[in-house]
Amino acid sequence: MIDKTLKQLSQALTAKEVSSVELSTLFLDRIERLNPDINAFVTVDREKTLAMAAAADARIAAGTAGPLTGIPIAQKDIFCAEGWRTTCGSKMLADFVAPYDATVIEKMHRDAGLVSLGKTNMDEFAMGSSNETSFFGPVKNPWDRQRVPGGSSGGSAAAIAARLAPAATGTDTGGSIRQPAALCNLTGLKPTYGVVSRYGMIAYASSLDQGGPMGATAEDCALLLNTMAGFDARDSTSLERPAEDYTRSLEQPLAGLRIGLPKEFFAAGCDAGVMAAVQEAIDEYRRLGATIVDVSLPNSHLSVPAYYVIAPAEASSNLSRFDGVRYGYRAPDYGNLDDMYMKTRAQGFGEEVKRRILIGAYVLSHGYYDAYYLQAQRIRRLIANDFVDAFKSCDVILGPTSPTTAFKLGEKSADPVQMYLSDIYTIAVNLAGLPGMALPCGFSGGLPVGLQLIGNYFDEARLLNVAHRYQQATDWHQRRPQGIE
């Protein structure tokens, strides 16, 4: 049961081979047994989960179930869920019980009938690439428990890899769905900016943040995206577009597909083992009938510098709301109002979050705005234009997701710049607002390697198709970590 895809679980539920309560209990028991070591979940509430499962069973019995009703999933702890503690991985929100549902939560649980297994660990306020900045401690990678699962959606990734949940949500501001998916042998999709509502999703960098699905397969991600996507009047950047069925073209043959390889993604700087796996994936795509073309993203080396101006600038503004007044942590001892703010924020935020707030405050301050913030926005335009040019000669872009496999816990935490560079292949996609995917494409030194596919705006269905056909021809995505029984 723990290796079944969402479609298989759905069939089992419909055929009454298993009930949602039984299925949810199975995963809750696994969480109880394995989570103390893996630390993928920060909040589990058996009673709430089983009540949701019982309601799902009633819907199935009444014949009013949707395709995913009764399937348990894990929610990244960045999504507000009414009555659930919602921490965003921070001391600032360690005791915050959300008084309302994020749109994603509402759509997945109330509308689609999915069952929540709990809230997953993450880098604090989604700022990190290793899950080590969480107030609730690091998450261990189920493939090697000395290593990180990636971040910021590291808890979601580790939960799926350890079979503590069949699928999960994530959010991706600079690679936070794709990089952990790559490091944990999963499939993850960051949709086009504006496709999934950000309402109730705690904001980090609002012009880049986008929620998306993480699961074992592209088909699972397509099914989940069907429940997550859609216009939402409560998110001012949500796009008004007709609803799509993201599974509609999964089976389409790849003959004639043009895959672009950006030469900048195949230059020095990527591990040889990662590159070898990616090259094999390219060969597989040739066998599937795709044509490989060379493209160029000449400004992609500027994506990390531009990101570390834009994202902190937006973060410094977004996180100003955490002042100890309306919700969240307040320092126990303080003098005047200013002192209360200063102590609350000094004690409530972790180091990485403070670092990014300070960068943001600096690049937005008088005299530096043009040199940093405006320059970063101009470079963002150049990066987005590179993709426009590249997509003139190809349908999807392919490359590695991360330059390395999962690194050791503590290996990069002392040097922020080294940590930032682990997102070198993913960040440009967020700056441009394009959809991107990660999917398993092999192993290097026993650790998973993730392939990255980048699509044109609103081309999620095609990306999922390109990933799905590959997964029909390969079995990397079906491997299970040793010791996970």
Next chain:
Amino acid sequence: MSLTSEQVKRIAHLARIEVSESEALTTQGHLNGIFELIEQMQAVDTTGVEPMAHAQDVSQRLRPDAVSEADRRAAYQAVAPETEAGLYLVPKVIE
């Protein structure tokens, strides 16, 4: 470019984050490393390039000026550190 410890303390004050002398020093080292990375941008001539603030080129939607939310003050204030009579309590500001 290199930030001084004084500048770090000034930014921290702007961001309303208390920092000790030793924290300011550590932070200074980290921030200077990050700004070294960011400085790569300065080598690029972006004359005439329109700044890109947002991924989608769309304008903000307008909605009718009508009440759309229910009153949930009690629920929202239940998560506040300190309230009284529907108000948020903070240290005295005006003497």
